[in-house]
Amino acid sequence: MKSTIFVEVGLDQDRLPEKISWTATDSTADVMQKAKATMLSFWDGEESSALRIDLWTKEMRVDEMADFYYQTFMGMADTFDRATHLEPLVADMKAFAKEFYAKFRASQVSQNK
Secondary structure, three states: OOOOEEEEEEEOOOOOEEEEEEEEOOOOOOOOEEEOEEEEEEEEOOOOEEEEEEEEOOOOOHHHHHHHHHHHHHHHHHHHHHHHOOHHHHHHHHHHHHHHHHHHHHHHHHHOO
16 A cells, blocks of 8 residues: 655746645545645655755745744654654753744734834
């Protein structure tokens, strides 16, 4: 059994992402799903290094990027917890995510004054 994930990136004339959409063979959705950003990471065990693709469209607002990072940090903490059960480190990761988001919100308030 296998599942395939398709990611389609529409580029502008400068080769910057304009549209991002995705679908998976296991998905119940009938059409490609739209996204404003994506982070995809692979672990290369032979090289002991992470291979990453980070893309976002020009329409992605700064507040959306902060939300995206906050939720990604929290999700990474949950995944790390399931994989390792190292709860003190998970708590540190989640505390960092909350502090990051609070600092972002504070910076937005000070910029709007």
